[in-house]
Amino acid sequence: MRRWIQVVGVAFGVVVLVAGTALAATPVKVLDKKGVMEFGGSQIDGWLAWDQNSKAHPKRFHSYVQPDGGSAVRVPIKGGTRSGDLIQTGPRAGQLVFEALSFGKGDIRFYDPNTDTVLKAPKGINTSRQEFAPRSDGDYLVFDRLRADGSWNIELFQYSTKKLTVIGRNKSVGQINGDYISLFICTRTTCNVWRYQISTGHLKKAPSAPAGRANYWSGVAADGTLYWVQGSYSKCGIHTKIKQMVGSTVTTVVSYPNGNELAALEARTLIGGPQVLFTRIRCSAAGRVSNDGIYKVSV
Numbered sequence: 001m002r003r004w005i006q007v008v009g010v011a012f013g014v015v016v017l018v019a020g021t022a023l024a025a026t027p028v029k030v031l032d033k034k035g036v037m038e039f040g041g042s043q044i045d046g047w048l049a050w051d052q053n054s055k056a057h058p059k060r061f062h063s064y065v066q067p068d069g070g071s072a073v074r075v076p077i078k079g080g081t082r083s084g085d086l087i088q089t090g091p092r093a094g095q096l097v098f099e100a101l102s103f104g105k106g107d108i109r110f111y112d113p114n115t116d117t118v119l120k121a122p123k124g125i126n127t128s129r130q131e132f133a134p135r136s137d138g139d140y141l142v143f144d145r146l147r148a149d150g151s152w153n154i155e156l157f158q159y160s161t162k163k164l165t166v167i168g169r170n171k172s173v174g175q176i177n178g179d180y181i182s183l184f185i186c187t188r189t190t191c192n193v194w195r196y197q198i199s200t201g202h203l204k205k206a207p208s209a210p211a212g213r214a215n216y217w218s219g220v221a222a223d224g225t226l227y228w229v230q231g232s233y234s235k236c237g238i239h240t241k242i243k244q245m246v247g248s249t250v251t252t253v254v255s256y257p258n259g260n261e262l263a264a265l266e267a268r269t270l271i272g273g274p275q276v277l278f279t280r281i282r283c284s285a286a287g288r289v290s291n292d293g294i295y296k297v298s299v
Contacts, residue, residue, distance in 0.1 A: 062075065081109075122141075140159070214231060
């Protein structure tokens with residue numbers, strides 16, 4: 001499976017704006033340093049977070065947080081970290097939830113950037129299995145938990161009741177926002193995107209991609225607007241787009257020229273308005289990933 005679709009894990013061109021879409025502005029660079037890869041950005045008012053490698057250890061990623069106008073700080077924990085997600089609302093608001101790779105096969109931890117403190121997850125969240133792709137908003141924490149047969153469960157934890165519920169299997173968590181969770185999964189032929197509504201348990205699938213194409217890396221707004229990346233199933237950076245579904249209407253938010261792959265969407269409304277934060281991946285001439293950076297677009 002391709003690296004930019006995996007949960008665990010362009011040559012610069014002019015952005016193509018699609019007439020008649022909801023696009024309000026061109027994509028804006030948030031982070032894109034030379035020589036390192038920044039992946040999976042997350043943003044709330046006042047703070048930015050992302051995962052980053054280094055020249056010395058290109059295959060090891062750590063989670064970083066940075067206050068507006070301040071310096072970046074690495075989450076102070078031994079071993080690698082990934083899937084850092086800033087929490088916008090709820091009892092954990094302002095904290096970062098992430099996967100810590102130094103505890104067994106992967107456990108969930110929280111980090112409070114205001115006190116520079118790593119915090120344990122509530123009881124029952126971490127097991128001898130791998131817990132990964134944690135996302136949190138409001139009264140809920142959602143994550144994937146690996147099973148003995150190699151499949152995985154989608155687990156939903158409610159902070160107020162301390163109840164943990166399996167809401168599905170073999171779909172990767174993209175984002176949780178209010179009453180909605182975005183999900184995606186790849187098969188041997190394509191990838192598809194879903195939206196799960198917590199209050200009703202209803203699962204809605206986005207329209208399938210055309211033959212040879214795939215839908216992946218989903219995000220969701222608080223009103224249920226679903227976002228995802230559509231691109232080639234087998235090649236890096238071929239006619240890659242960010243798609244949007246409002247009700248049953250699907251439009252293209254932004255389309256990149258070949259050589260650009262997109263990943264790790266996060267849809268949120270901040271002080272500056274609604275936006276989609278995403279990772280732009282530069283594909284080499286051989287079709288391999290050469291660099292990652294964090295960008296955003298107003299929607």
